[in-house]
Amino acid sequence: MKVAVASFEFEGNSLSLRVARREDFERLGIFSGAAMLEMAAGKQLALTGGLDVLTTESVSIEPIVLARCVSGGHVEDSFFEDMKARITDGVAAAMPLDGVYLALHGAMICGTEKDPEGVIISAVRRTLNDPDIPIAVSLDLHAHVTPRMARDAQIIVGYETYPHVDAYQTGAKAAGFLLRALRGDIRPVTRIRKYNAIVPVLGGATLGDEPMAQVAAIARTAEAEGRALSASYFPVQPWLDMADVGITGLAVTDGDPDAADAVAQDVLDAIWDRRREFELPAMTPQEAVTAAVAAEGRTLIVDAPDSMGAGAQGDSPALLAALLDVAPDTAAAVYIVDPAAAQKAQEIGEGQTAEFLIGASQDDRWFKPLSVRATVHRLGDGKFTYKGGPASGATTSTGLTAVLKVGGVRIVAGSFPFYEHMDEHYAANGIDIADCKIVSFKNLMNYRKLLGPGVQYIALHGPGGAPLRLQDVDWTHRLRPFWPADDMATPAPAPDCSD
Ligand SMILES: [Zn+2]
Numbered sequence: 001m002k003v004a005v006a007s008f009e010f011e012g013n014s015l016s017l018r019v020a021r022r023e024d025f026e027r028l029g030i031f032s033g034a035a036m037l038e039m040a041a042g043k044q045l046a047l048t049g050g051l052d053v054l055t056t057e058s059v060s061i062e063p064i065v066l067a068r069c070v071s072g073g074h075v076e077d078s079f080f081e082d083m084k085a086r087i088t089d090g091v092a093a094a095m096p097l098d099g100v101y102l103a104l105h106g107a108m109i110c111g112t113e114k115d116p117e118g119v120i121i122s123a124v125r126r127t128l129n130d131p132d133i134p135i136a137v138s139l140d141l142h143a144h145v146t147p148r149m150a151r152d153a154q155i156i157v158g159y160e161t162y163p164h165v166d167a168y169q170t171g172a173k174a175a176g177f178l179l180r181a182l183r184g185d186i187r188p189v190t191r192i193r194k195y196n197a198i199v200p201v202l203g204g205a206t207l208g209d210e211p212m213a214q215v216a217a218i219a220r221t222a223e224a225e226g227r228a229l230s231a232s233y234f235p236v237q238p239w240l241d242m243a244d245v246g247i248t249g250l251a252v253t254d255g256d257p258d259a260a261d262a263v264a265q266d267v268l269d270a271i272w273d274r275r276r277e278f279e280l281p282a283m284t285p286q287e288a289v290t291a292a293v294a295a296e297g298r299t300l301i302v303d304a305p306d307s308m309g310a311g312a313q314g315d316s317p318a319l320l321a322a323l324l325d326v327a328p329d330t331a332a333a334v335y336i337v338d339p340a341a342a343q344k345a346q347e348i349g350e351g352q353t354a355e356f357l358i359g360a361s362q363d364d365r366w367f368k369p370l371s372v373r374a375t376v377h378r379l380g381d382g383k384f385t386y387k388g389g390p391a392s393g394a395t396t397s398t399g400l401t402a403v404l405k406v407g408g409v410r411i412v413a414g415s416f417p418f419y420e421h422m423d424e425h426y427a428a429n430g431i432d433i434a435d436c437k438i439v440s441f442k443n444l445m446n447y448r449k450l451l452g453p454g455v456q457y458i459a460l461h462g463p464g465g466a467p468l469r470l471q472d473v474d475w476t477h478r479l480r481p482f483w484p485a486d487d488m489a490t491p492a493p494a495p496d497c498s499d
Pocket of ligand 1: 140141142164
């Protein structure tokens with residue numbers, strides 16, 4: 001049996017101006033053929049899990065392409081078209097095929113195309129020219145799943161966890177169903193149900209007894225009771241300004257679309273019923289710094305509205321301004337995307353003091369740059385290696401990077417946004433966060449891995465590319481009524497905008 005495999009992952013954000021171009025994908029690497037298999041080997045990627053399951057004596061794998069990039073606004077049209085062609089050309093060249101596995105994120109947007117993953121899956125289906133050749137897809141839990149995707153892929157499986165610690169297992173699960181379908185043991189069918197509702201990402205952890213953990217338990221029960229082969233929940237990347245974006249339930253069954261519909265509906269209702277519980281307390285930067293200084297131990301301040309993992313630019317100086325205003329002598333560390341500040345620091349050299357304009361370097365809609373007299377504490381190339389998470393062991397870079405010091409505050413000015421995992425980026429720049437009273441993070445979930453005795457967190461609210469209050473966003477394309485802008489007793493189904 002022959003199976004083609006491809007992975008193209010990107011999470012979009014309509015509020016972010018950041019355009020992901022080829023060079024942005026190249027920062028994490030674009031791989032094909034043997035190099036793709038080599039890159040994936042030993043990682044915790046969904047692709048790795050899928051490949052490990054498919055690597056059996058009876059399957060020959062055709063590796064097509066692997067491309068990933070940090071979240072951002074949208075993927076440049078030309079790069080998307082190029083990748084789509086690369087995937088369909090790869091499928092065409094590998095035919096005859098018995099199956100296809102695609103490891104996708106599911107919340108990609110492009111300049112023009114609003115359902116890129118749906119378009120890719122449909123293009124692969126057309127290339128195969130056979131409705132019965134199974135296509136299996138793994139998706140992030142924040143995927144924007146469309147009816148087109150469920151129509152053209154027999155198997156869709158989403159991550160079960162947030163923080164995302166099961167990308168590998170999700171790929172393995174999707175590929176496992178694909179293998180069973182290839183052997184003729186099952187005839188999988190996928191159905192989705194979706195409401196016109198979005199919920200804050202910050203409150204969407206599947207930890208403990210949090211609302212999404214309860215939803216997860218309902219999905220696992222449906223699987224355990226044999227009502228579905230797989231049940232997935234997609235609280236969705238909410239900052240996608242499109243009419244058809246909404247919380248989604250999904251199920252895969254063995255040839256029973258009605259049963260899949262029923263389980264998808266149960267999962268969807270489980271999210272809807274808990275919609276009010278996703279909102280967590282948050283503070284302004286001034287309030288947060290004041291509270292952190294007064295608190296025992298170390299406080300991680302989660303700059304949620306500027307979360308790079310959610311597609312924001314990572315260039316907000318709001319927390320830095322509050323630190324310099326309220327607690328300039330407190331030992332603190334912040335990361336901020338500011339290539340010009342990093343460049344200027346490189347030019348004047350370590351130990352030199354100068355006036356820097358910091359922040360709002362990528363997007364001046366929310367903030368103005370902050371004028372700061374700082375000393376260049378350390379210079380670097382921004383390279384670091386992930387010590388865990390899906391890309392564990394992979395090396396990435398924040399580009400030209402400089403640590404600037406003002407009082408007790410160390411400002412890590414990097415050239416690019418990146419996926420924060422834990423504190424690898426601070427350690428790489430000589431900062432041990434154990435020495436800090438306050439540390440800033442620009443992600444919505446991974447910071448939780450650093451919590452523990454004597455370490456608490458405070459989330460920020462305010463303007464930015466990933467604002468917490470979804471009802472305050474100036475949406476252009478969302479249809480009314482939708483939760484949380486409208487407090488409806490009965491949910492409205494999300495429209496189908498597939499072609
Ligand atoms: Zn996600």
